[in-house]
Amino acid sequence: MAEKVTPRSEDYSRWYTDVVQMAELADYAPVKGCMVIRPYGYALWENVQAGLDRRFKETGHQNAYFPLFIPESFIRKEAEHVEGFAPELAVVTHGGGEKLEEPLIVRPTSETIINTMMAKWIRSYRDLPLLLNQWCNVVRWEMRTRLFLRTTEFLWQEGHTAHATAEEAEAEARRMLDVYTDFALNDAAIPVIPGRKSDTERFAGAVRSYTIEAMMGDKRALQSGTSHFLGQNFARAFGTQYLDRNNELQYVWQTSWGVSTRMIGAIVMVHGDDQGLILPPVLAPTQVVIVPIWRKDAEKEAITAAIADLRGRLTSAGVRVRVDDRDDVSPGFKFNDWEMRGVPLRVEIGPRDLAAAQVTLARRDTGEKFPMPMADLAARVPGLLKDIQASLLRRATEFRDANTHEVSTWGELVEAVADGFARARWCGSAECEAKIKEETKATTRCIPFEQPGGMGKCVVCGAEAREQAIFARAY
RNA sequence: CGGGGUGUAGCGCAGUUGGCUAGCGCGCAGCGUUUGGGACGCUGAAGUCGGAGGUUCAAGUCCUCUCACCCCGACCA
Known part of the structure; x- marks a missing residue:
């Protein structure tokens, strides 16, 4: 690990x-x-x-x-x-x-x-x-x-x-x-x-x-x-x-x-990214992981008590929480460990946090780290998880759209499917489809329900084409 | 099925022109010190070197055969 x-x-x-x-x-x-x-x-x-x-x-x-x-x-x-x-x-x-x-x-x-x-x-x-x-x-x-x-x-x-x-x-x-x-x-x-x-x-x-x-x-x-x-x-x-x-x-x-x-x-x-998984909060087995940090035994006691309280309040708020109380690995190790597992939100609680009646939060999607008053946590985490969920969808949508190209010529099609999705008019013939597959390795992924309407020319043969299809290399 | 690669400790690897008790890192176990971005020290456990056959005084190392797995293509959710 x-x-x-x-x-x-x-x-x-x-x-x-x-x-x-x-x-x-x-x-x-x-x-x-x-x-x-x-x-x-x-x-x-x-x-x-x-x-x-x-x-x-x-x-x-x-x-x-x-x-x-x-x-x-x-x-x-x-x-x-x-x-x-x-x-x-x-x-x-x-x-x-x-x-x-x-x-x-x-x-x-x-x-x-x-x-x-x-x-x-x-x-x-x-x-x-x-x-x-x-x-x-x-x-x-x-x-x-x-x-x-x-x-x-x-x-x-x-x-x-x-x-x-x-x-x-x-x-x-x-x-x-x-x-x-x-x-x-x-x-x-x-x-x-x-x-x-x-x-x-x-x-x-x-x-x-x-x-x-x-x-x-x-x-x-x-x-x-x-x-x-x-x-x-x-x-x-x-x-x-x-x-x-x-x-x-x-x-x-x-x-x-x-x-x-x-x-x-x-x-x-x-x-996912180079740190590992990033799980959407709705599906994440653990939505929030709490990582305690302490030096002295006295600190450990106070932090353990604070965590027990936070865990209870988060659970009541409907959040899937996990406390990482392993004492054989360092906090830094735990940070990386839970990032690898894609847990959407991390809560750190150490002596400094405790003194300020706050926790330190870290978002898995953005890497952002910020403090939050302990008293607000249970009320605000559900909203944060929703926000992470939304931002993941937004990010993925932007990525897809930025790499999807509407093309009308053979040359554009070849270029587009080399590194993304191509959206092109297609006459519907198996011959044109086969040619695309043979020469570009891209296959017809689907004929989207959402269509521009009107008529155009097939990107392969130039015949009249009513519909657009998505072409791409596939798994 | 075609192309490429790898098999040595749980994982990742090293192992010279064959040479005597097969090593290293991580992990694992015990003890102690640690803990705000992958801690450290000491001690320890762990290997029929993928398998079969051969060459040799001697094989992880050379030869033959074989098996398995991974990666890349064609096929597929």
Whole structure:
């Protein structure tokens, strides 16, 4: 813990893995591509879960749990789905010492098994809409992995819903993307760009995919959440049908949507600096850390008493406080330690503070240090945390905007995606998209909902183009 | 799968033309002194040198094979 991270300017990806490990968010597991989420990282994930789960409940969803194992044949039922996932499946062939009659897939996502159950549960239009979510792990055998951003096994939530009409399902897919956008902005302080995925970037089995795209500290894009309108693709493959008001058999219309532990990677890369993590107060496991400073035993006693009082008052004010009472490390060590862990606000109390009936505060986001009367602390900390939350979002938004360029020529596009996001008119053809990817390594991140309107020319082929898309190099 | 790199104490590393009890820093344990930006002293514990085979009087060091992991690309939440 007593080391420094690689500076971002020197090697961004090394900085990232340094921070994740030194802040004790995660560690490499003995199995290739897998990670151990450590208590501090898991506490952060729990706060992400809480923020999302509350929103899911508010929008009428219920949690359930479906099995880890999926019969191999289920995956084959939806043509595009199997094609998309086959290369990255983990397959169980033996159980209890015997070869299995049918191999089991370790779920890469649960559309197939959930549809199997929905087909059983849904009989009537009165059973709709069915709004389910599950928190679970999934496995995708990726070639190259990175802590949180892409691991063989990862944690996520996957929402799965069934509706009577296409319009309703479409609205649900959009609504859940709005939920993700709201979470990203207000909880994670990440200014995401919500939009539609291009056809080539669409989820395997979906009619339309929506995404929130975020800009990381190295100006690359990270897909941070997706929501899919599945149409009737899975319903037809699995026979998920209901009787409508006219006693006619209909296939349901469906959605699925997910956010994963990748969100933690986004938080690290959007806010962190060369000192380590900077956590948005809403999600920070510890919002305020109190560091006592003393020389003599008499001072220690008085300071300990003052801290007990402050801790109680801050806790009552709804603040997540932690007192660092370790006596085997110096205050300076603790300052660096908690900065590495991204705690938004530090409270120092030493003999000088005590004499002046004040504490010394240090903001993690700005590095600013200032005194505050002890009596005011509990009343003012919640406001300070709000301010830090807002300033993180503002800073990230300014960074994103400063590195996003609206371009209209090929030359401008190439230049823009080399070091940021490009916003350009695109005719919608896969050929133009492929050309951009081949020649610049940038991919179509999304077609933002927010559009300038009117018509323009495709940045690649010059054909009439109604919409703009975001192009960028992505994780 | 292609390219690059690394395997020696928990972590980071050194180890000469092969040479006898394999070192250093950090961390860890004990004791003492310390504490306002990563404290210090003393003492101590900790290693089948990734694995297998070979060459040799002698292998961490040379040879062959092998395994694992990390980083960079193509694929992906």
